[in-house]
Amino acid sequence: MRCDEDIKQVIIIRNDLKMGKGKIASQAAHASLAAYKKVLSLDKKIVECWEENGSKKVVLKIESLDKLNEILRKLEDFNIPYVVIIDRGLTQVEPGTLTAVGIGPWLSESIDRVTRDLKLL
Amino acid sequence: MRCDEDIKQVIIIRNDLKMGKGKIASQAAHASLAAYKKVLSLDKKIVECWEENGSKKVVLKIESLDKLNEILRKLEDFNIPYVVIIDRGLTQVEPGTLTAVGIGPWLSESIDRVTRDLKLL
Numbered sequence: 509m510r511c512d513e514d515i516k517q518v519i520i521i522r523n524d525l526k527m528g529k530g531k532i533a534s535q536a537a538h539a540s541l542a543a544y545k546k547v548l549s550l551d552k553k554i555v556e557c558w559e560e561n562g563s564k565k566v567v568l569k570i571e572s573l574d575k576l577n578e579i580l581r582k583l584e585d586f587n588i589p590y591v592v593i594i595d596r597g598l599t600q601v602e603p604g605t606l607t608a609v610g611i612g613p614w615l616s617e618s619i620d621r622v623t624r625d626l627k628l629l
Numbered sequence: 630m631r632c633d634e635d636i637k638q639v640i641i642i643r644n645d646l647k648m649g650k651g652k653i654a655s656q657a658a659h660a661s662l663a664a665y666k667k668v669l670s671l672d673k674k675i676v677e678c679w680e681e682n683g684s685k686k687v688v689l690k691i692e693s694l695d696k697l698n699e700i701l702r703k704l705e706d707f708n709i710p711y712v713v714i715i716d717r718g719l720t721q722v723e724p725g726t727l728t729a730v731g732i733g734p735w736l737s738e739s740i741d742r743v744t745r746d747l748k749l750l
Contacts, residue, residue, distance in 0.1 A: 538686065
């Protein structure tokens with residue numbers, strides 16, 4: 509792959525959980541770091557290209573777990589690397605709650621096929 | 630160092646900038662990932678211990694740049710690794726704005742000496 513392709517990381521936050529902004533920030537950080545490590549183990553070159561171009565990150569919201577599960581199925585179908593963040597539930601949410609998803613860094617074009625209907629958080 | 634020491638990553642968000650929650654989430658993700666990479670290059674063992682124990686992350690808030698600069702001076706004094714996140718200012722803040730700081734993962738005891746007066750975001 510060439511470094512002139514658009515690459516980004518997308519973080520999806522469950523907006524239906526009514527997490528406070530500190531909680532959202534920590535879930536986003538977990539998702540970003542875990543997805544980064546996953547992609548680094550799969551495709552170091554794409555991570556390097558992403559970093560060279562400013563490590564673009566976009567945070568989107570989703571309004572239900574059902575809708576999020578649809579997204580996850582599509583990510584599987586398109587073979588796009590992602591991680592799910594499951595909260596231990598010590599604060600604000602029930603234990604085992606899926607709070608956030610980290611996608612990529614990966615080709616923006618591929619990610620957009622899956623997330624194009626989601627809005628910015 | 631032994632892996633039974635308490636290690637955490639702390640993210641400090643400028644609360645005076647009135648960023649929206651999506652913006653806060655993206656700045657937190659930038660800070661988390663950049664600080665992680667910095668510490669990884671300095672002390673891989675501390676990162677491994679942190680990961681083994683669940684990659685604890687805490688998000689704090691600060692109410693002014695002056696107060697944040699005091700924190701940065703103390704981090705320097707105590708030799709605690711940190712990164713500052715400077716936003717390009719395409720949305721919500723002026724170009725060149727310091728929006729967030731990522732600290733560690735590092736010994737909680739050391740970080741707490743610097744950040745103990747800050748509240749959770």
